[in-house]
Amino acid sequence: MSSIFSLTMVAETLRIAVPYACAAVAGVWAERSGIIQIGLEGILLTSAFVSVAVAVASGSAVLGLVAGVAAGAAFSLFHAVLVERARIDAVVSGIALNLLAFAGTRMSLRGLFGSASNSPSIEAFRFGPTGSRGVDLLARVLLDPVTILAVLATAATPFLLARTRLGLRTRAAGENPAAAAMSGVNVPRVRYTALLISGAICALGGVHLAFDQHRFESGMSNGRGFIALAAVVVSGWRAERAVLACLAFGALEALQIVLQDQANRSAGADLIQLLPYVATLLVLGFAAGRAAAPRGLGKHAD
Amino acid sequence: MDAPVIRLDAVTRRFGDFTAVSAAEATLSPGEIHAIVGENGAGKSTLLKLAAGVLAPSAGRVLVGDDALSPATPAEAIRRGVGMVHQHFMLVAAFTALENLMLGAEPVRSWGRLDLASAREKAQAIADRTGLQVPLDAVTETLSVGERQRLEILRVLYRGARAILLDEPTAVLSPLEADELYTTLRALADDGATIAVVTHRLDEVARFADRVTVMRRGKVVLARPYARAGAGEIRGGDLTRAIMGGEPPLPFARPAMAKDAAIVLEIKGLSLTDAGGQRRLRAVDLTVRQGEIVGIAGIEGNGQSELVRALAGLEPGATGRVAVGDRDLSRLSVRARRASLGVVLEDRHEEGLCQEATVGDNLVLGDLGDRRDGAPAFDEAAAITRRMQRFDIHPADPARLAGELSGGNQQKIVIARALDRLPRGPRSAAVLAQPTRGVDVGAAAAIHAAIGEAAASGIAVVIISADLAELRKLAHRIVVMRRGEIVQSLSPEATETEIGRAMLGQEAA
Amino acid sequence: MSATPDEAPEPPVLRPLLPALLALFGIILLLNLISFAFGQAPLTTLRLALAGTWGTPYGIGQVLFKSTPLIFTALAFEIALRSGLFNIGAEGQVALGSLAGGVVGAHLPAGTPWPLAITICVLAAALTGAGVALIPAVMRARLGVHEIISTIMLNRIVEVLLPFLLVTVLGAAALRTVEVVPGAALLKLDAVFPALRGSAASVAFPLAVGLAFGVDALLRRTRRGREMRWIGINAAACRAEGIDVSRRLVQAMLLSGAIAGAAMVATVLGYKGYYELGLGAGAGFTGIAVALLGRGHPLGIVIAALLFGTLQQAGLAVNARVPKEAMDVLAAAVILLVAVANRAAAKPLTQVTPVVAPPAPASEEAAS
Structure with a gap:
């Protein structure tokens, strides 16, 4: 049992939670601005792939990070334009963009690296001690630049939404786009901005995912974008609570890793993987009805 | 800043084939309460929205001061000192009153941080001057209708508007609240503001308006000063005639009812x-x-x-x-x-x-499979025909989408469904x-x-x-x-x- | 836009075809761009793709085969969508339904006559599919949990469950079920049209086409289906008029899951004869695209399914030169293209001119 309450566990939880938390905070930005965003999964994948591809090509992890974030932001902006300007259903756009990201990264993987499963290894960032357990692991997790950026972005979000002009206008666009427009707020522009921020934050999660594995793997986001979306709903569209939900998720997954590590793999061990999804469903069931979505979610200003 | 004169110069506004406002002329001047009256659908709200930049004219010009309102947007109108209070309040329900007040005109400090203190100070100053008191920290949806309306007016003033256009402001108010509103508006007008009010209540016109514009079927049919005290150029009777277009008001005979009915x-x-x-x-x-x-x-x-x-x-x-x-x-x-x-x-x-369902479907919404004790199964086709005829729904085409009908015919569908079913x-x-x-x-x-x-x-x-x-x-x-x-x-x-x-x-x- | 009452409405058959044509054009353009990126001369990939699909009777048979499950999953999505629900869970419903159908088919007495065997297998698959859909259905109807997230979670749950069920519960060594009894195997189309020899097309295709028209009839002609459609348009109005909205939503979701589960007709009964892990994977998501492209018309759905079936088969044909995933990229692009085209073509109701001359609130409505 002791290993459950260890520094390793804390470190693993944090490490695992980063992509979830980034995607969830991204979801909060998008949906608080009024745009339904089920394409987080696609942004995670796209940014993970682009960051690795650029890192491989340039040999620079920093360039990879920048490119990944830019790709995520662009992908997210594309969604916003499709919804706000072309006026297509946000759910349809999200589905299509997820498919595009999934197929596009696989196709590019084969095109660029001649592999159907993964890219070559990259160096990514390596700071701190090298050990794989306890303090060493925790230190390394905390010193990771992508994690630091993710924590900063996550921590800044509630403040930005509550206390700045951009935040006020983003919330207005999400709560009542017609009223916001009548108040002189340029709703599409506010939403584009929110989605750019959203995409960039989500991309941090994607880059983290890839850099953590030191390579890109086909379909490596593995549903994290969807679980993050569930965290957004469960949290009532509040960033700080969504992050807490993601940490809980990280803990569940870390627990799974720790348990599998030590237990001899019994027949039902695989079923532990069900935990996060079943937990999400249960929480959704209990939280539903209490958490109120932004009232302008999915609505246009005119 | 002096309140601007707003002139509508042969303004026309069409929605598809339908002309809501046709070559309308009107002048809204400082220091006056200008009432715009007319029946439902006469185009008076559209006229106001044109003046406030909420709608762009299809033809003609809206002049604020000496220059055309261009681009015709609410933001530009506000910049030129023209603000509008909508019939359906344009407030974010989840925001505090202060947040609603400042939205779109936020004072900020460095890094785009909201300067709540100065917003509050400014709001309080205006509130003190005009008597429009609103609890600034209350969440808007908890405010009463009257408070929300005061908030709307306060918001327009907050943005520096000197011309305030109000669309049916008294529709949701009790008569006494309405009187209070007009007292505030009168004070603003006396202070040199331009005030225009769309209303369908003639008693308000008689008691408060300096000038009246009557609209009928999209056209301005009468525009006169309306002297409040005594000798007026036009009288209530003329007004009624202008509004109704000379047609006698449609009679309604209240059905007789026995005092001891069951x-x-x-x-x-x-x-x-x-x-x-x-x-x-x-x-x-x-x-x-x-x-x-x-x-x-x-x-x-x-x-x-x-x-x-x-x-x-x-x-x-x-x-x-x-x-x-x-x-x-x-x-x-x-x-x-x-x-x-x-x-x-x-x-x-x-x-x-169900706007995207047919008229026929809407006429029997919820009636399918209805069976009343021993009666034969619900005859859908007969019910649709009967309901369309009895309530004179136009066009009498059950296959048309309900959303394509006029508001009046849509309402007839809803009422036909409720009444026709009853024994x-x-x-x-x-x-x-x-x-x-x-x-x-x-x-x-x-x-x-x-x-x-x-x-x-x-x-x-x-x-x-x-x-x-x-x-x-x-x-x-x-x-x-x-x-x-x-x-x-x-x-x-x-x-x-x-x-x-x-x-x-x-x-x- | 003059809307006179006697104006003839657009022929309903042409409407779904227009975006389809646009989609076709977009596909050709994009395919060439991708081919170019992979160093192929323009049009070679296209030629290869066409040759591998509609170029030979075998290719046609394969297209029909690939399209069949897509028709099922598209109809599943369609039924839910018309009721105002996004059933993203077809993926899991197909998988678990296929497993159940395969297991049941394998455990029937060897001599079961085919009408009975096939009916039992399909029923088992449909019931299982409906069972998977039951959870999101009830969560939506009773608790108000949005079905998008719950169905996605269920997809993941099924994904984890499948290997566990195959290995641990069924004791299968190779992540597949045992062969179904001969009576449960569906007639291959090449038995009727010898030219299709070797292709995997079975009578599941005509069955699917029939089902497309059946679903359409359900939604247009029956009380249940019409009420589902009305709920999809305005659930609040339906509730106010006494329609049991929760019940209809659950029914729609269950029907959707059942049809998705029945997609195994094409893969398990019509092709492999058993279920193996991954069989039919992807059909759930592609079915969404097919439904969106088909635009609520049975023929439209069949044509759209054929289009995506063609893409899938073409992917295999060009795989040596251009990754077959290129076809999925095309599919995603098609969804977006069609959505944009539909949006541009559709006139929003609020802007439709009221029919009667002096319509009162037109101004307010158009402005709000």
């Missing part, structure tokens, strides 16, 4: 507490006799909507007894209630029509909320006639309307709701002021 609809101790623990209905008692039309008056948000929903069976948490004839409906489902109680909810877009006589009742809201004059008359006919056939009718004139015209008896209770019962001969006092809870003077 009680048909009986509501006893109907109570409702919402999810937030607020008591929405407090032991409502109401009985309606065979062939009687009872009107319910009240300031919006005093339980009228909840009463209708509870009667329809849409509020499972409601307690108390609802009976029609000798049939106790209290425990019945929505579907079971419909057989003897026809209900029209107040918002036909939200809860009445004639003392075994049925109908509850109609806002039966003619947003419909044209012709349709309103047709709907009134249908209501009269229903009552004449013995159906007990309840009408809830924000339009006191409508209630006084149709009802045998007017009851007033306040804070979820029925507080008073009045005769239709009561004046609007008397009804208004009851709505506000003030004793008759």
Whole structure:
């Protein structure tokens, strides 16, 4: 049992939670601005792939990070334009963009690296001690630049939404786009901005995912974008609570890793993987009805 | 900054083929309260929105001061000192009053941080000057209708507007609140502001307006100064004629009703507490006799909507007894209630029509598979034809999408569905909320006639309307709701002021 | 835009075809761009793709085969969508339904006559599919949990469950079920049209086409289906008029899951004869695209399914030169293209001119 309450566990939880938390905070930005965003999964994948591809090509992890974030932001902006300007259903756009990201990264993987499963290894960032357990692991997790950026972005979000002009206008666009427009707020522009921020934050999660594995793997986001979306709903569209939900998720997954590590793999061990999804469903069931979505979610200003 | 003169120069506005405003001329000047009157659909709201940059003209020009309003956007209008207060408040319900006030014109410090302190200071200064007091830290949705309206006006002033255009500002206010509003507007006008008010209440024009513009079918048919005190250039009678276009007002003969007619609809101790623990209905008692039309008056948000929903069976948490004839409906489902109680909810877009379904489908919505004790199965085709004919729905094409019909015909669909199903006589009742809201004059008359006919056939009718004139015209008896209770019962001969006092809870003077 | 009452409405058959044509054009353009990126001469990939699909009877048979499950999953999505629900869970419903159908088919007595065997297998698959959909259905109808997230979670749950069920519960060594009894195997189309020899097309295709028209009839002609459609348009109005909205939503979701589960007709009964892990994977998501492209018309759905079936088969044909995933990229692009085209073509109701001359609130409505 002791290993459950260890520094390793804390470190693993944090490490695992980063992509979830980034995607969830991204979801909060998008949906608080009024745009339904089920394409987080696609942004995670796209940014993970682009960051690795650029890192491989340039040999620079920093360039990879920048490119990944830019790709995520662009992908997210594309969604916003499709919804706000072309006026297509946000759910349809999200589905299509997820498919595009999934197929596009696989196709590019084969095109660029001649592999159907993964890219070559990259160096990514390596700071701190090298050990794989306890303090060493925790230190390394905390010193990771992508994690630091993710924590900063996550921590800044509630403040930005509550206390700045951009935040006020983003919330207005999400709560009542017609009223916001009548108040002189340029709703599409506010939403584009929110989605750019959203995409960039989500991309941090994607880059983290890839850099953590030191390579890109086909379909490596593995549903994290969807679980993050569930965290957004469960949290009532509040960033700080969504992050807490993601940490809980990280803990569940870390627990799974720790348990599998030590237990001899019994027949039902695989079923532990069900935990996060079943937990999400249960929480959704209990939280539903209490958490109120932004009232302008999915609505246009005119 | 001096208040601007707003001139509409041969302004036309079309929506598709429909011309809402046609070559209209109007001048809104500083220091005046300018009333714009006309029937529903006459184009007066559109005219105001054109002046405020909310809509762009299809032809003609809107001049603010000496220059055209271009681009025709609310933002540009505000920049030029023109602000509008919409009939349906344009406020973010989840925001605090202060947040709503500053939205779009936020004072900021470095890094885009909101400067709440200076916003509050500025708001308070304006509030102190004009007497428009609003609790700035309250969440907007918890404010009363009157407070929200003050907030809207405050917001327009906050942005530096010197011309304030208000669309039907008194529609949601009690008469006394309306008087207060006009006192504020008068003070603003005396201070040099340009004020324009769209209204359909002629008594307001008579008491408060300096100038009046009458619109009919998209055209300005009369534009005159209207002297408040004494010798006027035009009089109320002229106004009525101008509004109605010389046509006599459509007569409505209130069906006769026997004083001792049998009680048909009986509501006893109907109570409702919402999810937030607020008591929405407090032991409502109401009985309606065979062939009687009872009107319910009240300031919006005093339980009228909840009463209708509870009667329809849409509020499972409601307690108390609802009976029609000798049939106790209290425990019945929505579907079971419909057989003897026809209900029209107040918002036909939200809860009445499937706009993208056909007229035919809408006419039988919820009726499919209806079987009344031993009666033959529901004959859909016959019902659609009968309902279209009886209620004169245009165009008489059941395959057309309901959303393509005019508001009046959409409303006829909803009312046809509720009334046609009911058996004639003392075994049925109908509850109609806002039966003619947003419909044209012709349709309103047709709907009134249908209501009269229903009552004449013995159906007990309840009408809830924000339009006191409508209630006084149709009802045998007017009851007033306040804070979820029925507080008073009045005769239709009561004046609007008397009804208004009851709505506000003030004793008759 | 003159809307006179006697104006003839657009022929309903042409409407779904227009975006389809646009989609076709977009596909050709994009395919060439991708081919170019992979160093292929223009049009070679296209030629290869066409040759591998509609170029030979075998290719046609394969297209029919690939399209069949897509028709099922598209109809599943369609039924839910018309009721205002996004059933993203077809993926899991197909998988678990296929497993159940395969297991049941394998455990029937060897001599079971085919009408009985096939009916039992399909029923088992459909019931299982409906069972998977039951959870999101009830969560939506009773608790108000949005079905998008719950169906996605269920997809993941099924994904985890499948290997566990195959290995641990069924004791299968190779992540597949045992062969179904001969009676449960569906007739191959090449038995009727010898030219299709070797292709995997079975009578599941005509069955699917029939089902497309059946679903359409359900939604247009029956009380249940019409009420589902009305709920999809305005659930609040339906509730106010006494329609049991929760019940209809659950029914729609269950029907959707059942049809998705029945997609195994094409893969398990019509092709492999058993279920193996991954069989039919992707059909759930592609079916969404097919439904969106088909635009609520049975023929439209069949044509759209054929289009995506063609893409899938073409992917295999060009795989040596251009990754077959290129076809999925095309599919995603098609969804977006069609959505944009539909949006541009559809006139929003609020802007439709009221029919009668002096329509009162037109101004307010158009402006709000």
